[in-house]
Amino acid sequence: MTAIYRQFTSPLQLIALASAGMIVLPLGYVLSQAFSADPAVWSRLWTTRIPELVSNTLWLAAGVAILTVLLGVSTAWLVTRIEFPGRRMWEGALVLPLAMPTYVLAYVYSYLLGFGGPVESLWQLLAGPQARIPSPHSFFGATLVMTLDTFPFVYLLSRSALLSMNVSFDEVARASGVSRLATLWRVTLPLMRPSLAAGVALVVLYVVSDFGAVSLLRYQTLTYAVYQQMTGRSDNTAASILSLLLVCMALVFLLTERWFRHRSRFYQTTGRFRLPVRDRYGWMGETLVTAYLTLIVGAAFGLPAYLLVTWSLSPEAQATVDDRFYGFFMNSAFLAGCAATVGVLIGLPLAYLANRKPTWLNLGCLQAAYAGYVLPGPVAALAVLVLCLHVTPFVYGSVIVLIVAYVIHFLPAGLQSLEPAIQQVTPNLEEVARTLGLGVRQTWRRVTLPLVRNGFVVAWVLMFLQTMKELPATLLLRPVGFDTLAIRVWMEATEEYYQLAAPSALLIVLLSLPTLVLLVSKDWRSGAEKL
Amino acid sequence: MPTPFSTDISPEKPRARLIKGALCALALLIPLQAIAVQAESLTIYSGRAERLIKPVLDSFSAKTGVRVELLSSGTTELVNRLKAEGDRTAADVLITNDAGSLEQARSAGLLRPLNMREVERAVPSQFRAPDNAWIGLSGRFWVIVYNKTLVKPHELRSLLDLAEPRWKSKIAIPNSGSEYLQAGISVIRATHGDEKTRHFLEGLKDNAGSEVYQKSSQIVDAVAKGQVALGIVNHYYVYRHLAAQPTAPLAVFMPDQHDGGMGAIMNVTGIGITKASKHVDSAKLLIEFLVAQAGQRLFADLDKEYPIHPDVKADPALIERKSFRAAQVPLTKLAELREPTLTLIEQVGLR
Numbered sequence: 001m002t003a004i005y006r007q008f009t010s011p012l013q014l015i016a017l018a019s020a021g022m023i024v025l026p027l028g029y030v031l032s033q034a035f036s037a038d039p040a041v042w043s044r045l046w047t048t049r050i051p052e053l054v055s056n057t058l059w060l061a062a063g064v065a066i067l068t069v070l071l072g073v074s075t076a077w078l079v080t081r082i083e084f085p086g087r088r089m090w091e092g093a094l095v096l097p098l099a100m101p102t103y104v105l106a107y108v109y110s111y112l113l114g115f116g117g118p119v120e121s122l123w124q125l126l127a128g129p130q131a132r133i134p135s136p137h138s139f140f141g142a143t144l145v146m147t148l149d150t151f152p153f154v155y156l157l158s159r160s161a162l163l164s165m166n167v168s169f170d171e172v173a174r175a176s177g178v179s180r181l182a183t184l185w186r187v188t189l190p191l192m193r194p195s196l197a198a199g200v201a202l203v204v205l206y207v208v209s210d211f212g213a214v215s216l217l218r219y220q221t222l223t224y225a226v227y228q229q230m231t232g233r234s235d236n237t238a239a240s241i242l243s244l245l246l247v248c249m250a251l252v253f254l255l256t257e258r259w260f261r262h263r264s265r266f267y268q269t270t271g272r273f274r275l276p277v278r279d280r281y282g283w284m285g286e287t288l289v290t291a292y293l294t295l296i297v298g299a300a301f302g303l304p305a306y307l308l309v310t311w312s313l314s315p316e317a318q319a320t321v322d323d324r325f326y327g328f329f330m331n332s333a334f335l336a337g338c339a340a341t342v343g344v345l346i347g348l349p350l351a352y353l354a355n356r357k358p359t360w361l362n363l364g365c366l367q368a369a370y371a372g373y374v375l376p377g378p379v380a381a382l383a384v385l386v387l388c389l390h391v392t393p394f395v396y397g398s399v400i401v402l403i404v405a406y407v408i409h410f411l412p413a414g415l416q417s418l419e420p421a422i423q424q425v426t427p428n429l430e431e432v433a434r435t436l437g438l439g440v441r442q443t444w445r446r447v448t449l450p451l452v453r454n455g456f457v458v459a460w461v462l463m464f465l466q467t468m469k470e471l472p473a474t475l476l477l478r479p480v481g482f483d484t485l486a487i488r489v490w491m492e493a494t495e496e497y498y499q500l501a502a503p504s505a506l507l508i509v510l511l512s513l514p515t516l517v518l519l520v521s522k523d524w525r526s527g528a529e530k531l
Numbered sequence: 532m533p534t535p536f537s538t539d540i541s542p543e544k545p546r547a548r549l550i551k552g553a554l555c556a557l558a559l560l561i562p563l564q565a566i567a568v569q570a571e572s573l574t575i576y577s578g579r580a581e582r583l584i585k586p587v588l589d590s591f592s593a594k595t596g597v598r599v600e601l602l603s604s605g606t607t608e609l610v611n612r613l614k615a616e617g618d619r620t621a622a623d624v625l626i627t628n629d630a631g632s633l634e635q636a637r638s639a640g641l642l643r644p645l646n647m648r649e650v651e652r653a654v655p656s657q658f659r660a661p662d663n664a665w666i667g668l669s670g671r672f673w674v675i676v677y678n679k680t681l682v683k684p685h686e687l688r689s690l691l692d693l694a695e696p697r698w699k700s701k702i703a704i705p706n707s708g709s710e711y712l713q714a715g716i717s718v719i720r721a722t723h724g725d726e727k728t729r730h731f732l733e734g735l736k737d738n739a740g741s742e743v744y745q746k747s748s749q750i751v752d753a754v755a756k757g758q759v760a761l762g763i764v765n766h767y768y769v770y771r772h773l774a775a776q777p778t779a780p781l782a783v784f785m786p787d788q789h790d791g792g793m794g795a796i797m798n799v800t801g802i803g804i805t806k807a808s809k810h811v812d813s814a815k816l817l818i819e820f821l822v823a824q825a826g827q828r829l830f831a832d833l834d835k836e837y838p839i840h841p842d843v844k845a846d847p848a849l850i851e852r853k854s855f856r857a858a859q860v861p862l863t864k865l866a867e868l869r870e871p872t873l874t875l876i877e878q879v880g881l882r
Binding site for chain 2: 044045048049052116135137138215218220228230231232233234238389393394396397475476478479480481491494495496
């Protein structure tokens with residue numbers, strides 16, 4: 001092993017340091033710009049925009065958190081504690097909404113619930129021609145869309161908590177004469193608390209950093225405001241200040257998530273563990289359960305997917321599927337491929353060093369790489385932009401800037417898969433291989449690589465697909481001729497040309513479906529951010 | 532012959548492979564920079580909606596054989612980008628939806644002064660920079676669009692009246708990042724002063740509530756559906772909507788034409804060649820094409836704008852240009868008026 005260390009340490013160390021620098025420096029630049037801003041700008045923002053933005057952001061986060069818990073826990077409980085026809089199918093179907101980028105769901109719902117849209121027309125048949133439904137371009141709409149898009153996070157965590165929970169606790173409560181509902185409230189839910197908290201923090205992190213849905217639904221949050229400031233003003237001071245607030249907010253939720261995730265490890269049950277027995281409730285119960293799940297999956301995936309397909313088949317949309325469309329697809333694939341490859345290449349030394357030589361320097365580099373979690377798209381773009389203007393102006397406007405922004409933003413997701421992959425390989429295995437006479441290179445090829453390969457593939461695919469869907473950084477940094485599928489969706493959808501946006505949106509959804517398999521079977525947490 | 536990579540156990544290999552991989556990835560990135568810069572190709576940064584400008588540029592390509600690379604984005608964003616890129620910019624031409632942004636780009640030294648007889652002949656001097664570093668292409672007016680079933684024209688007079696409480700929850704406005712909103716407010720400030728403008732903006736903000744839109748086409752749509760009674764937009768969005776849906780209950784009111792009124796607020800879209808451009812001849816060809824009668828007719832017919840060329844007629848559906856007055860604030864002043872306008876917008880807290 002020492003031989004391997006010597007071979008790797010110095011150049012790897014340099015790469016790791018450089019990568020960590022590449023990630024932390026931009027953040028530092030934005031923050032320093034915010035701190036050194038004219039106090040007049042601070043006070044102006046503070047008296048005008050900030051209260052509204054912060055409260056809008058927090059209200060949305062709170063609303064979505066509550067609703068995702070309701071949906072996530074109820075669906076998880078149904079598929080783990082009740083037996084009904086098609087249960088296994090529903091278990092998988094509940095993850096499908098994750099394949100819809102938020103901006104796609106947002107534009108579908110702004111059509112469905114919009115003024116004079118199909119839902120309102122239906123409602124007017126019932127309640128008279130003057131009846132109105134609440135506008136989706138509001139707190140209500142943003143909450144609905146973000147909830148439908150993110151509840152699978154809570155669902156997945158709750159489901160695994162319910163499956164790993166020792167059912168004896170419930171049984172003791174029931175045997176002591178506590179009612180079914182009270183057992184749920186007083187025993188099951190408290191046991192799930194750490195998982196729930198982790199799930200909610202994740203959802204909130206996601207909501208706080210979302211750009212696509214809030215911009216299409218015109219709901220003013222901090223992330224949206226950062227984008228507006230960057231595109232509407234000639235200097236970035238105000239954008240930096242708002243970014244600073246946003247980073248602080250995201251950091252709070254990230255730490256919450258980690259803390260609870262850590263705590264949730266303590267409650268693995270030991271001893272007499274039994275899987276829960278799934279109850280049956282007769283045909284009435286089964287119908288109700290199926291109707292409930294159909295409603296949720298239909299609203300979050302089925303109906304939007306149906307609309308996208310119909311719109312894509314319309315003649316207007318078909319006319320846009322030409323060479324240009326193919327070009328957008330290739331751009332998306334190229335950018336995502338580059339970002340994923342660079343991400344894996346950078347992530348490897350970071351994860352390897354932190355695992356094999358856990359010095360404070362190496363661990364620090366790894367933690368720095370997780371900074372992307374607190375840098376929502378527009379902020380990552382702003383950070384890269386500001387740094388690039390000061391330090392490397394010659395790459396401004398090139399593909400490199402955009403890829404750096406992607407890597408910063410999505411590296412944490414990749415690392416979540418890379419890290420366990422490398423941790424799996426104990427140094428003993430490599431040492432054994434060496435004592436049995438394999439050379440360093442053969443050890444690497446025949447022992448290490450096969451063991452970490454899966455983790456790498458997962459990391460690459462996750463980063464690829466998240467980059468493919470990325471919107472704000474692409475909008476702000478794309479070079480000439482680099483419009484992507486996501487950009488096309490946004491351009492058409494912001495002008496409410498629903499049909500024209502559909503083919504690109506549908507393609508993104510279709511490409512995202514395979515990741516869900518990875519999520520469910522592997523480490524689903526990796527895909528948590530911006531999927 | 533043994534290849535250099537077939538040597539047996541070499542401890543260098545994993546590292547070498549890693550480095551090779553990194554180099555390959557880099558190698559992939561670099562040539563792309565070169566693709567955009569080809570002879571007989573113009574790179575255009577355009578702040579206009581792609582569907583409004585692309586047909587015009589396509590017909591230019593068809594006529595001249597000059598290929599066009601288009602980056603459509605926000606005007607301010609593109610001016611920021613040009614500033615940042617400086618001499619290294621890939622852009623040959625900047626097209627915007629606002630004269631103020633062009634004048635800002637000119638005063639930042641990003642645009643190239645031009646001496647073109649065609650331009651001087653076709654474009655009246657009030658619609659271009661003194662040194663022709665930017666040239667107006669088409670005119671647009673900030674109008675009130677109203678739903679004929681909800682509003683009668685006699686209820687309307689001036690833009691400033693829209694701040695009155697009677698329009699509460701009945702009006703849609705563009706968001707504060709929109710360049711033509713900024714330009715419009717600049718004109719109001721220059722005419723009426725800061726205090727009156729602030730009062731106007733506060734009322735407007737109250738009345739609009741959450742009906743604040745990113746795109747003018749959405750505002751027109753909302754008015755057509757009756758979601759709001761009226762909106763403030765550039766005139767051509769209304770006529771484009773009517774051209775597609777002739778039965779929509781929409782009408783245009785040209786504001787501030789009463790005695791002592793300031794006149795309608797005008798802005799122009801325009802074009803300038805960047806200082807760093809290496810394709811000046813092709814870029815001049817584009818300008819020639821756009822200011823000539825044929826090019827101007829495209830703006831009139833496709834986009835329903837008012838052509839700048841005095842001999843080209845606007846679409847007959849539009850309000851006759853001679854029948855109304857425009858506000859007396861020179862376009863070149865929009866640039867200097869802008870920063871204080873933005874401060875005011877922010878103080879009022881427009882979205």
